[in-house]
Amino acid sequence: MKKLIVAVSLLGILFTGQLRAQTETSGRNEIYRATHTKSTELKHTKLRVNFDYAKEQMNGEAWITASPYFYNSDSLVLDAKAMLIHEVALEKSGARSPLKYTYSNDILKINLDKSYNRTQDYTMYIKYTARPNEVTQTGSAAITDAKGLYFVNAQGTDPDKPVQIWTQGETEASSAWFPTVDKPNQKTTQEIYMTVPDKYVTLSNGLMKSSVKDGKGMRTDHWVQDKKHAPYLFFMGVGDYAIVKDKWRNIAVDYYVEKEYEPYAKQIFGNTPEMLEFFSTKLKYDYPWSKYAQITARDYVSGAMENTTAVLHQEAAQQKPGDLIDENRWEDVIAHEAFHHWFGNIVTTESWSNLTVNESFANYSEYLWNEHKYGKDYADYTLMKAAQGYYADPANITKDLVRFNYHSKEDMFDGVSYNKGGSILHMLRNYLGDDAFYAGLNDYLKTNEYGTGEASQVRLSLEKVSGKDLNWFFNQWFYGSGHPKLSYTTTYEPVKKQVTVTLSQNQAGDAFEFPLAVDVYENGKPTRRNVWVNAKSRNIFSFPVAKNPDFINLNADGVLLAEITENKTPEQYFMQYSGSKEFLSRYKAVDNAAENSAQAASLKTITAALKDPNFRIRMRALAGLDLSKADHCKAALGEVEKLASNDPKTLVQAAAISALAKTKNKKYLPVFEKGISAVSNSVKASSLAAIAGIDPSRVGALADKIDLESAGEDLMTELLPLIVKNKIEKQMHAIASTVAFYPFIKFQNPQLGTSAEEGFNWIMTSDNLKATENLTKILMQAKGQIGQNPQAKMMISQMLKDGLQKKMGVLKANPASPTINQQVDLINKAIEAYK
Numbered sequence: 039m040k041k042l043i044v045a046v047s048l049l050g051i052l053f054t055g056q057l058r059a060q061t062e063t064s065g066r067n068e069i070y071r072a073t074h075t076k077s078t079e080l081k082h083t084k085l086r087v088n089f090d091y092a093k094e095q096m097n098g099e100a101w102i103t104a105s106p107y108f109y110n111s112d113s114l115v116l117d118a119k120a121m122l123i124h125e126v127a128l129e130k131s132g133a134r135s136p137l138k139y140t141y142s143n144d145i146l147k148i149n150l151d152k153s154y155n156r157t158q159d160y161t162m163y164i165k166y167t168a169r170p171n172e173v174t175q176t177g178s179a180a181i182t183d184a185k186g187l188y189f190v191n192a193q194g195t196d197p198d199k200p201v202q203i204w205t206q207g208e209t210e211a212s213s214a215w216f217p218t219v220d221k222p223n224q225k226t227t228q229e230i231y232m233t234v235p236d237k238y239v240t241l242s243n244g245l246m247k248s249s250v251k252d253g254k255g256m257r258t259d260h261w262v263q264d265k266k267h268a269p270y271l272f273f274m275g276v277g278d279y280a281i282v283k284d285k286w287r288n289i290a291v292d293y294y295v296e297k298e299y300e301p302y303a304k305q306i307f308g309n310t311p312e313m314l315e316f317f318s319t320k321l322k323y324d325y326p327w328s329k330y331a332q333i334t335a336r337d338y339v340s341g342a343m344e345n346t347t348a349v350l351h352q353e354a355a356q357q358k359p360g361d362l363i364d365e366n367r368w369e370d371v372i373a374h375e376a377f378h379h380w381f382g383n384i385v386t387t388e389s390w391s392n393l394t395v396n397e398s399f400a401n402y403s404e405y406l407w408n409e410h411k412y413g414k415d416y417a418d419y420t421l422m423k424a425a426q427g428y429y430a431d432p433a434n435i436t437k438d439l440v441r442f443n444y445h446s447k448e449d450m451f452d453g454v455s456y457n458k459g460g461s462i463l464h465m466l467r468n469y470l471g472d473d474a475f476y477a478g479l480n481d482y483l484k485t486n487e488y489g490t491g492e493a494s495q496v497r498l499s500l501e502k503v504s505g506k507d508l509n510w511f512f513n514q515w516f517y518g519s520g521h522p523k524l525s526y527t528t529t530y531e532p533v534k535k536q537v538t539v540t541l542s543q544n545q546a547g548d549a550f551e552f553p554l555a556v557d558v559y560e561n562g563k564p565t566r567r568n569v570w571v572n573a574k575s576r577n578i579f580s581f582p583v584a585k586n587p588d589f590i591n592l593n594a595d596g597v598l599l600a601e602i603t604e605n606k607t608p609e610q611y612f613m614q615y616s617g618s619k620e621f622l623s624r625y626k627a628v629d630n631a632a633e634n635s636a637q638a639a640s641l642k643t644i645t646a647a648l649k650d651p652n653f654r655i656r657m658r659a660l661a662g663l664d665l666s667k668a669d670h671c672k673a674a675l676g677e678v679e680k681l682a683s684n685d686p687k688t689l690v691q692a693a694a695i696s697a698l699a700k701t702k703n704k705k706y707l708p709v710f711e712k713g714i715s716a717v718s719n720s721v722k723a724s725s726l727a728a729i730a731g732i733d734p735s736r737v738g739a740l741a742d743k744i745d746l747e748s749a750g751e752d753l754m755t756e757l758l759p760l761i762v763k764n765k766i767e768k769q770m771h772a773i774a775s776t777v778a779f780y781p782f783i784k785f786q787n788p789q790l791g792t793s794a795e796e797g798f799n800w801i802m803t804s805d806n807l808k809a810t811e812n813l814t815k816i817l818m819q820a821k822g823q824i825g826q827n828p829q830a831k832m833m834i835s836q837m838l839k840d841g842l843q844k845k846m847g848v849l850k851a852n853p854a855s856p857t858i859n860q861q862v863d864l865i866n867k868a869i870e871a872y873k
Contacts, residue, residue: 039208039378039397039451040341040371069443073389076107078114078219080226080269081159085216088233089203089276094189096168100216101129103161105154112153114162117213117220118146119186120172125165134163146217168215175211183339186214190277190336198808200296201238202277204335204350206343207270209390209447218269223388223490225266233258234276241275241294243267243346245328263346265327266488268386273345275333286311286330294333299356306357306366307332309411313376316410317403321380322480330379332372337815342371344378344400351375360719360745364688370404370420377403385483385491390447392492394439394516397451398459405464415652418596418621421464425599428457439516440493461599462515466500468597469511469553474504493517514550514573522550522600524593530586537587541577544603549573557594557623558587562613566594588613596622606630608639615643621652628655632662641673648677653687660693665701675701682709688718695721696756699728707732719745727756734760741766759793762800770804773797774812779820781833798837802844807857810845814864821871835872838865 084101104114123141127134128151139148146164154160173185183206190202205215213220229247232240236257240246244263251257280300284291284307291310293303310330318324327347338352355368381399401424409417428434430453437454439462444450467475478500486495493516497508523545529538537558543549551573557564558581571577589610592602606614608631615627624647631643640662647659665671665678682694695713698706706728713725722744730737737760754776761769776783777797784791801809817824817834824830842865849858 039343040374040400069445071389071391071442071444071447073391074221074223076221076223077109077111078104079107079156080104080219080224083216083218083226083228083269083272084231085229086231086233087215087274089189091189091192091201094171094192096170096187096215098166098168098216100164100166101161102164102217103159105159106156108156110153110155112150114148114150115219116146116148116164116217117144117210118164118166118217119144119175119211119214120169121146121217122167122169123164124167125163127163129161129163137162144213164217166217170214173211173214184209184211184214186211187274188335188337188339199336200278202275202336204275204277204333204338205273206339206350207272207345208343209270209451212269212272215274216272220269222268222270222386222390224269225386225488225490226269227264227266228272229260229262230272230274231258231260232274232276237278238276239279239281239294241273241331241333241348243271243273243348263328267346267383271344271346271383273343273348273350275335275348275350279333282307284308284311286314286325289314289325289327290329290331292329292331294331295356296334296353299334299358302356302358302362305359305362306355306368307372309369310372310376312411313373313407316407317377317380320406320476321483322476323380323384323483325379326384327379330376332375339819342375344375344382346379346383349375358745359717360722363718364692364720370408373403373407374400377406380483384488385486386489388490388492390450391442391444392440393450393455394459394493395491395496397455398439398463401456401460402463405460415621419625419652419654421461421596422622422625424457424460428453428461428599429601434458435520438519458521458599465515465552465597465599466508466511468595470500470504470506474500474506478503510551514548518548520545520547522552522598523603524600525603526590526592528587528590530583532586535583535585536580537583537590538578538580539590541571541579541592543571543575549575552598554598555593555595556581557591557618558583559589559591559610559613559617560584560587562588562617564591564594564617591618591623594618594623595620604630608634608637608643612639612643612646615646621655624650624652625655625658628658628662632658635662635664635670638669641669645673645677648674648681653685653690656681656685656687656690657693660690660697663697663700665697671701688716688721691716692718692720692724695724695728699724699731702731704732714740714743723757727760730760734764738764738766742768744769745772755787755790758790758797762793762797765800767804767806770797770801770806771808771812774801774809775816777801778813778816781837782830798841799844802841803848805848805852805855805858805861807861810861810864814868817868818871824872831872835869838869838872841865842869 082103086099088097090097123146126139126148127136135151137148137151139146148162168187170185170187175184187205191199192201194201210220212218228243230242232242233256234240236251236255240259242261244261246259247262248260249257279294280297282293282300282303284293293307295303314325314330329347331347332349332351334351334353334356336353341352343350378396378400382396387393387396405417405420408420434453439454439459481503482491482496482499485499493512497512501508522543524541525544526539526541552571554569554571556567556569558567560583567581569579589606591614593600611627611630615624618624627643628647631640634640635644644659644662647655650656663670663674665675678694678697681690682698685691685694695710710725710728713721716722726740726744729740758773758776761773777794780791780794780798783794801813824834845862845865849862852858
């Protein structure tokens with residue numbers, strides 16, 4: 039699972055200041071979440087289903103082959119959420135014997151015909167109706183809904199939305215569409231017969247064994263998954279898709295996309311075969327499944343899901359050339375879900391408490407892929423952003439990576455299981471070395487294949503291979519919480535010619551032990567010193583030097599997950615930028631310079647960084663420039679002009695155009711006008727904002743040329759006021775997902791917040807279905823995050839109620855509108871969600 043992170047990070051609102059959420063265990067007694075006790079062993083699940091589009095229900099028959107797990111048993115207990123149970127029988131040799139059962143509170147308990155032992159299999163037949171809209175369990179911040187089976191535009195009433203059906207099993211929602219033991223420590227093979235209108239294609243796990251038309255416009259596809267996997271990984275998808283064929287070795291690799299995106303499918307997903315080859319080679323464990331397919335879904339409730347051989351992606355995965363020329367924003371997600379086919383699908387977390395063996399590895403696979411494909415600098419940016427995401431939520435500091443005291447299993451899908459977990463694996467890899475790290479992962483996979491695992495089994499495999507004790511590492515990083523918070527002082531002893539570094543750990547709770555890379559700078563050049571920090575509040579290290587060092591740089595290789603208090607001067611940061619080959623050290627130097635650009639040394643750093651080989655650093659340097667200032671203009675204008683026209687990365691071109699825009703100089707109008715015609719959406723958007731700064735009257739005519747739904751947060755910050763001020767109707771839907779959070783934006787940026795509020799009111803006083811859909815959709819996705827904080831929840835609720843009143847005024851004025859009632863319903867549903 040790649041969790042959905044609502045794109046509101048520019049607001050800095052959800053977990054900071056007065057809107058901070060409570061920590062996970064605040065106000066509650068200690069809890070213990072035990073691994074599910076296995077009383078039944080699932081062996082095979084066969085389903086035969088068809089769909090009632092009008093009722094948004096599914097008619098199903100299930101044949102469940104199982105046995106007692108260890109102890110003799112005369113009953114079978116299944117999860118079956120919100121179903122109608124029509125028939126339950128024991129099936130032997132095609133004959134069915136009805137059995138007594140009880141069904142309440144989403145649990146189906148069946149009395150078997152006798153007591154079975156663990157060597158005796160039986161097959162249960164269940165005829166049922168799945169009613170997903172009756173499911174009462176709720177979602178979370180990561181997975182915003184939990185009804186298992188989803189009908190999209192089932193009645194075909196929305197001309198702008200395709201008719202689709204898709205399923206989402208994680209965490210325990212598969213039991214909303216078939217009876218099962220819906221726990222991650224169950225594994226079963228499967229087959230599904232899906233009867234659908236012949237105009238639609240289907241996708242499920244495994245291979246399609248047959249496809250039979252009935253002559254009445256319907257067709258039944260038979261899918262078979264012959265290797266066992268967890269119930270939450272079962273998948274069905276139905277819709278009008280184009281199927282773009284690809285291949286890895288002799289394995290089919292298919293991309294199911296809406297037909298509009300068929301020409302771009304290989305640009306989006308086309309690195310998948312190389313990913314499968316890279317991961318197979320690194321792990322020395324070939325991709326073992328029968329195929330690898332990926333499908334997109336409208337209105338998906340998370341980011342993406344690693345259903346075995348049938349990965350599901352939200353619609354944002356679908357991109358066009360204007361997006362893809364900037365960067366494939368979905369490539370990390372594609373790698374993440376592919377790696378799950380080893381970590382999560384071959385070996386599955388024994389319980390949600392040990393989710394780290396699924397999600398931390400998938401998170402780190404994004405680093406591994408980027409390092410392989412694009413180089414270490416590129417990957418280190420991935421690592422830095424992951425760490426920032428972990429630090430952003432103060433509640434993360436209190437949570438162990440492996441934890442048995444969560445409030446809800448959904449709580450495990452957070453910045454600890456993902457971001458921190460991936461960073462921890464990077465530290466572990468660097469401590470052990472690549473050979474031992476990958477050999478240990480291979481041992482873990484082979485030892486536990488098609489079964490379950492937990493963090494301690496990862497440790498045992500790594501210890502077995504490396505010969506090293508790793509309890510110290512796992513105890514503090516997997517079974518403990520927080521991270522080091524470091525500060526330091528230095529003293530120089532001229533007689534001994536050595537510098538002494540006193541390192542302090544300032545975090546609450548226990549001290550950590552870890553290896554640490556320290557660069558000692560003399561004459562502007564670093565010498566790397568690798569030290570071991572003991573689990574003490576103070577550690578002292580001495581290094582030989584020729585003279586008093588310029589400064590020292592802690593965590594010089596960027597490996598350690600730690601917050602470090604720095605007191606470096608702009609001149610020292612310039613030396614750090616100039617002397618280091620490490621991405622994180624360079625980026626930090628440029629970041630500091632951008633925040634202190636009035637200093638001459640900082641401007642020197644920024645100017646140097648405009649030529650950095652890493653495009654992210656060039657972008658950060660450009661963001662720190664203000665070319666309306668004479669010293670900035672003198673130092674950097676010529677280089678910025680070159681970047682705006684010639685940089686190989688369109689994202690840098692866009693950042694350079696934004697920098698030039700601050701000059702307000704009409705001589706750059708030809709550059710900006712050319713940018714409006716570029717393929718790149720980021721270049722177009724930056725150019726539009728630049729033209730608006732010089733000649734606002736042209737904004738309305740030019741804005742239609744840009745797909746602003748793809749604009750990044752920085753560009754939306756620039757463009758939103760322009761769109762609202764000029765009432766550019768065709769871009770109303772593009773700003774909806776930003777203006778939905780205007781009460782919070784006001785806390786951080788009152789001027790932008792005022793524009794966002796005007797944009798919200800503009801949408802609410804207009805008859806625009808798409809804008810209202812986008813606005814309510816983002817709020818529904820954010821409810822898991824915002825809903826954790828009563829004050830934030832109340833603010834959104836009141837905002838929606840005010841908006842509803844305005845929309846009712848539109849209804850009164852336009853009672854014949856074909857969509858206004860639908861908009862009112864969407865707002866009412868959002869209000870209900872925030873009660």
